Amino acid sequence: MKWLTAARKATQRFLNSQRCRIHRGSSRHVFGASNALAWSKHDQMHSLSLYSGHFYSTSTVLNATESSQRFQDGKKIQNEVKKVDIEIISRETIKPSSPTPExxxxxxxxxxDQYMYDIYTPLILFLPNTDKASVTDVLTKRSKHLKEALSKILTRFYPVAGKVKDNLRIECNDEGISYTEARVNETLQDFLDHPDDERVRGLIPESFFSIESLKGNCLLGIQVNIFKCGGIGLSTSVSHKIFDGHIYFMFMNAWAAAARGSPQIVSPSFVASKIFPTNPHLEYSVPSKLRTTKRLSTKRFVFDSTALALLKAQPVASASSANPPTRTEAISALIWKTAANAASKVRPFGPQSPHALLSMVNLRTRASPPFPKESIGNLVDAAGAICFPSEHLDLPTMMGEVRESIAKLNSDFIESLKGENGHETFNVILRKINQLADMIGEGDFVFSTSLLNSGVYELDFGWGKPIWFYMMNAGFARFLTLNDTLKGGGVEAIVTLAPDEMEIFECDPELLSYAIVNPSPLVFIR
Structure with a gap:
């Protein structure tokens, strides 16, 4: 069995090294590498055409003035990333079906919530037209049905239909949420063949992915993108002032249940402010250093079940447990290690220069007794771990660092945060985060969030479940999101780094012995 494992890793290293050789020799233009996940006849025929001079870019550039211009052999290549041909049909405001009581x-x-970043997080579900409904029916019946169901659940999620008044409260005035309908001039299959992050961003509601304050603006923007085949890209931009990942999925479950006429009632709990009351005199805030408006590069790295089994066979250097690593621990540590190595190759790290991993952790299930799972708001905290890139970075040790950092957010720690007595604890936490930000150089960190085991692929609005779910970076300088794959027990890691770091990161031999870069999500439905 060892020879089979070695052969698999060697083969994958070779294929990816060829990809990186092409990548480096063509001024960051990437040939559409053949898909190692699913070699159907269609895949093979498609990949042949890629060696006849056609290429596409897998890099994401958030600076719009730069996104249309790249260089190869000293010449400009225009429109390297195919733009989304989209037509906005309508814009309206959806209000709760009944008014919020006084x-x-x-x-x-x-x-x-008070000190959480004032940002929108963009997410999108891709829903196929499984029953072959006409585009006219999708535009009229399905979209109308989505709006009616949305209006109903907003009566229970009433703060979402209000406006942020200040850092302490939302004015629940029923002004509603932004709802846009758009037509996309291509099929869902064509779009998902090579879903570049920049193209996916073309399906996000306008004005809901900026870094401007959301005070006085809608807390939620929705855009229903209808493809030529009748498939839908259901995009949402959610305010991080009230939505963490857990609440996003709870909201989408409630909407889906209402849309398919399910008797299931999903209602939020509003206990968070009683457990963790605000402090108008909070001394610290989260450091702005973690965010950026600079040019970024985002790519996807998919770990199939075989690769995960190999990765999880690594020991964890942790005193707290002898258990093998979880998917989150294993992949977060590998991405962190690779990112730290890449950073050390583009700027110097001294013996005392750290690189940090900040992992978002859901506090609901870690409290004793657990908080209600329907608790609305940001019931999360960041677990911090550091490494020193000037030293040898060992994967088992870094897995242990990830585990130890998360283990510190236990029930005793959460208890120390409760009530007004917890205000000083929060000040200490924020002070330490700011001290860490002062210690690390610009960009010497990875901000990480895991959406694994969310049940996103079980969402059903009445005409089929999603075939792909994607979360976009809201503007963090270095970011990692972990999502489940549709099938096979795999994990999709969406990584954002500076472009020069990404060039090194995506060609790392150890990473490529486990991960496949930017495969089409369609391989999971064949």
């Missing part, structure tokens, strides 16, 4: 007209944030 005594609920103010929603108080919890203290974590």
């Amino acid at each position: 005594h609920l007209r103010t929603y108080n944030f919890c203290i974590i």
